[in-house]
Amino acid sequence: MNALRILLLLALSLASLALAVDRPNVVLLLVDDMGYGDPGCYNPRSKIATPHLDRLAREGLRFTDAHAPGAVCHPSRYGLLTGSYPFRTDVSLWPKQPLIKDGQLTIASLLAAAGYRTAMVGKWHLGFDEPGYDGPLRGGPVDRGFGSFFGFRASTDIPPYFYISGDRAVAPPTATIAESRSHPSLGGSPVQGEYWRGGGIAPGLMLQDVLPRFTTEAVRIVREHGQSAAAQPFFLYLALTGPHTPWLPSPEFKGRSAAGRYGDFAMMVDAAIGLVLQALDDTGQAGNTLVVVTSDNGPVWYPADTQRTGHDSTGGFRGMKGSNWEAGHRVPFIVRWPGKTKAGGVTAQTICFTDVLATFAAIVGRALPADAAPDSFSFLPVLLGRQDESDPVRPNLVVGQSYRSGPWKWIEARDRLEWAKPESGTYPGRDEPPAQLYHLGDDPHETKNLATARPEIAVEMRNAFARIREGPRTRP
Numbered sequence: 001m002n003a004l005r006i007l008l009l010l011a012l013s014l015a016s017l018a019l020a021v022d023r024p025n026v027v028l029l030l031v032d033d034m035g036y037g038d039p040g041c042y043n044p045r046s047k048i049a050t051p052h053l054d055r056l057a058r059e060g061l062r063f064t065d066a067h068a069p070g071a072v073c074h075p076s077r078y079g080l081l082t083g084s085y086p087f088r089t090d091v092s093l094w095p096k097q098p099l100i101k102d103g104q105l106t107i108a109s110l111l112a113a114a115g116y117r118t119a120m121v122g123k124w125h126l127g128f129d130e131p132g133y134d135g136p137l138r139g140g141p142v143d144r145g146f147g148s149f150f151g152f153r154a155s156t157d158i159p160p161y162f163y164i165s166g167d168r169a170v171a172p173p174t175a176t177i178a179e180s181r182s183h184p185s186l187g188g189s190p191v192q193g194e195y196w197r198g199g200g201i202a203p204g205l206m207l208q209d210v211l212p213r214f215t216t217e218a219v220r221i222v223r224e225h226g227q228s229a230a231a232q233p234f235f236l237y238l239a240l241t242g243p244h245t246p247w248l249p250s251p252e253f254k255g256r257s258a259a260g261r262y263g264d265f266a267m268m269v270d271a272a273i274g275l276v277l278q279a280l281d282d283t284g285q286a287g288n289t290l291v292v293v294t295s296d297n298g299p300v301w302y303p304a305d306t307q308r309t310g311h312d313s314t315g316g317f318r319g320m321k322g323s324n325w326e327a328g329h330r331v332p333f334i335v336r337w338p339g340k341t342k343a344g345g346v347t348a349q350t351i352c353f354t355d356v357l358a359t360f361a362a363i364v365g366r367a368l369p370a371d372a373a374p375d376s377f378s379f380l381p382v383l384l385g386r387q388d389e390s391d392p393v394r395p396n397l398v399v400g401q402s403y404r405s406g407p408w409k410w411i412e413a414r415d416r417l418e419w420a421k422p423e424s425g426t427y428p429g430r431d432e433p434p435a436q437l438y439h440l441g442d443d444p445h446e447t448k449n450l451a452t453a454r455p456e457i458a459v460e461m462r463n464a465f466a467r468i469r470e471g472p473r474t475r476p
Helices: 002-022 051-059 073-082 107-113 207-227 260-282 303-309 355-364 455-470
Strands: 025-031 061-067 117-123 148-152 175-177 199-201 234-239 289-295 333-336 345-352 397-399 402-405 408-411 436-439
Touching: 025 260, 051 260, 051 289, 051 333, 073 107, 073 355, 107 117, 107 234, 107 355, 117 207, 148 207, 207 234, 207 260, 260 289, 260 303, 345 397, 397 455, 402 455, 408 455, 436 455
Parallel strands: 025 234, 025 289, 061 345, 117 148, 117 234
Antiparallel strands: 061 333, 175 199, 289 333, 397 402, 402 408, 408 436
């Protein structure tokens, strides 16, 4: 009996080992507020050098119609981790409570259940229970599937500022920092440049050190795993804090781009990505690692910024961060999976961050529970080159107050970007009608509102959008 049990356990162990060998490591790199037009692989006229993003594009698959599920930080991160459109919860509650419910499936909990070591580094921005900073901060990454976490509660312009390790503050934010306003030469809006809000901060913490600190921590995780003899695959979610404000490039990057302080900081972000890729190369893990890199939403970049610098961070699309127009949520999205994705490949498939969860589930061979990831569609066949461009991954797309079906796009309400208005006092969308209809195939830059010219399409789109908002899911 004991011998039989030992043989059974050995067989199970060998089976688990075989599965682990077949499953890739996964590195998900989420940058903050980078525009579609920033990486050179998306914009040949970019004035920001992005050699590491460009390398990933040469070695992997580049998506040209990928979207964040929200046009600002916390909604897009919620959709990424849960496979659920952010309108299905009240994302405005993030400063007071966790947005992801206890027991809700996440990318991290999915991969942990599949035998992965899971780690997160960087910006969370999905809420904690915060009764104080001397005890546990519950409801964060380590309670939502991540085996370890080192990071910030939100952006480096939203106080209080302090590092979190696991579920504890490394040092409570007992000191204070004064508000910093942008110098006009760094950007036309007060929320550009070296901008941060005043408030609590951990003693000795310097905001310019945050991005390098997160990069160092991520590289350490990659290298330690590479030196480990364990066959267990790993999942690393690195949520970098740039090029979101404050734009704080290190001395070696200042003045290196032709796009001002923003461009310098974006180059620093690209270099951080390069350090993670180098760690994968140095430890021999690159060949068995799936790397995904994208941005959580569009940039804070006005037409005046393009005129001032000659650099178009929006890649020719209309709008900016926070906008229902394309520049608010159409983002760079690159996947490198050696031996699986075609090197130098490009796809126009429409995908959303919510689709990452279903895709990872398909990769590791786990079925999604019926009550999880309601808006997640697997694009694994696209990664493997097995799905024709004429066969769409998803039937439609919802981002904020916009609805997409094929080339048609409906915008339900005008943008409200008062929080980001430049010195002129105007903001994108202020004078636009609340109902807008565009045909992105003919008009990708959203210059011709067809809501009046094609009323039958407008009604159809409005009704379809309402049905999705009222329904519990879009995934069959």
